[in-house]
Amino acid sequence: MRVAEEVADALAAGGAVVALESTILAHGLPTGRNREVADEVERTVRAAGAVPATIAVLDGRLRVGLDGSGLDRVCDPAAGMAKLSARDLGPAIALGRDGATTIASTALIAHAAGIGVFGTGGLGGVHLPPPGTPSSWDVSADLDVLATTPVTVVCSGVKSVLDIAATIEVLETRSVPVVGYRTDTFPAFYRRESRFAVPWRVDSARAAAAVIAAHRDRGPGSGVLVVNPVPAEHELDADLHDRLLAEGMALVARSEVRGGDVTPVLLEHFHTASAGASLDTNEALVLDNVRVAAEIAVALTRP
Ligand code: PSU
Ligand code: MN
Numbered sequence: 001m002r003v004a005e006e007v008a009d010a011l012a013a014g015g016a017v018v019a020l021e022s023t024i025l026a027h028g029l030p031t032g033r034n035r036e037v038a039d040e041v042e043r044t045v046r047a048a049g050a051v052p053a054t055i056a057v058l059d060g061r062l063r064v065g066l067d068g069s070g071l072d073r074v075c076d077p078a079a080g081m082a083k084l085s086a087r088d089l090g091p092a093i094a095l096g097r098d099g100a101t102t103i104a105s106t107a108l109i110a111h112a113a114g115i116g117v118f119g120t121g122g123l124g125g126v127h128l129p130p131p132g133t134p135s136s137w138d139v140s141a142d143l144d145v146l147a148t149t150p151v152t153v154v155c156s157g158v159k160s161v162l163d164i165a166a167t168i169e170v171l172e173t174r175s176v177p178v179v180g181y182r183t184d185t186f187p188a189f190y191r192r193e194s195r196f197a198v199p200w201r202v203d204s205a206r207a208a209a210a211v212i213a214a215h216r217d218r219g220p221g222s223g224v225l226v227v228n229p230v231p232a233e234h235e236l237d238a239d240l241h242d243r244l245l246a247e248g249m250a251l252v253a254r255s256e257v258r259g260g261d262v263t264p265v266l267l268e269h270f271h272t273a274s275a276g277a278s279l280d281t282n283e284a285l286v287l288d289n290v291r292v293a294a295e296i297a298v299a300l301t302r303p
Pocket of ligand 2: 260
């Protein structure tokens with residue numbers, strides 16, 4: 001593992017650090033825009049008083065904190081970054097590969113590096129089964145890692161292409177507390193609200209930090225999911241959202257896309273079919289989530 005000097009210094013001094021994933025850059029946003037978002041995300045974390053640590057695997061080494069050329073590589077489609085979930089870390093390390101880390105693998109690496117707070121876009125979850133089948137068996141490893149890794153993930157819930165109800169049930173079964181940040185409702189990524197309530201709500205970073213500290217000291221050893229809805233002015237129009245959703249589901253159902261490729265294919269469809277509107281929503285929610293993550297990380301350093 002190679003930890004960037006700035007990140008190592010901040011951790012040694014007990015300062016605030018926010019982990020950031022690289023799959024969102026390499027496989028969730030179009031080329032060009034991804035590099036801009038990488039910089040904006042880091043700027044936003046710094047503006048809130050924390051040090052950003054973008055995580056990826058380069059040449060088989062776990063990297064915690066990337067410089068400009070590292071971010072260039074992650075964002076360059078010609079670099080051929082694999083999508084690495086938790087199970088892929090061993091093979092990628094041993095075989096000397098390059099890859100972008102999902103929430104699952106980023107959380108594992110962040111925890112190993114001593115980073116407790118992680119800001120991102122949307123959590124992976126339970127996929128709806130293809131028509132005519134009882135189950136997709138497609139349950140993101142993000143849920144498993146959150147169940148066993150004491151890292152706080154700040155995100156905007158899960159996309160409505162997933163089975164939100166089933167995702168919430170798995171989080172409950174696996175003892176992951178779900179905390180609404182200034183909301184009583186589990187957000188649906190592009191939309192501020194789903195049909196489902198959250199069990200807990202906080203209205204400040206300080207209150208979120210208190211929950212995280214108490215969970216860390218007395219909880220079952222799992223992570224914490226803080227859900228923060230997209231800012232209202234950036235929410236995707238409801239009719240456009242419903243149309244994109246129906247199209248995306250049909251696209252996946254009639255294609256051969258499986259496993260880890262499903263989410264990138266859906267995101268790509270949303271971005272092109274909405275002429276970029278979903279991209280603006282995606283970017284706005286990521287920036288807001290990393291700001292909240294940074295504020296929580298700062299609050300955790302000041303008990
Ligand atoms: N949801 C999004 N954007 C993303 C992802 C999910 O809106 O970029 C990425 C994240 O990296 C997440 C991963 O951890 O997809 C989940 O993939 P899978 O469902 O294959 O586990
Ligand atoms: Mn999956």
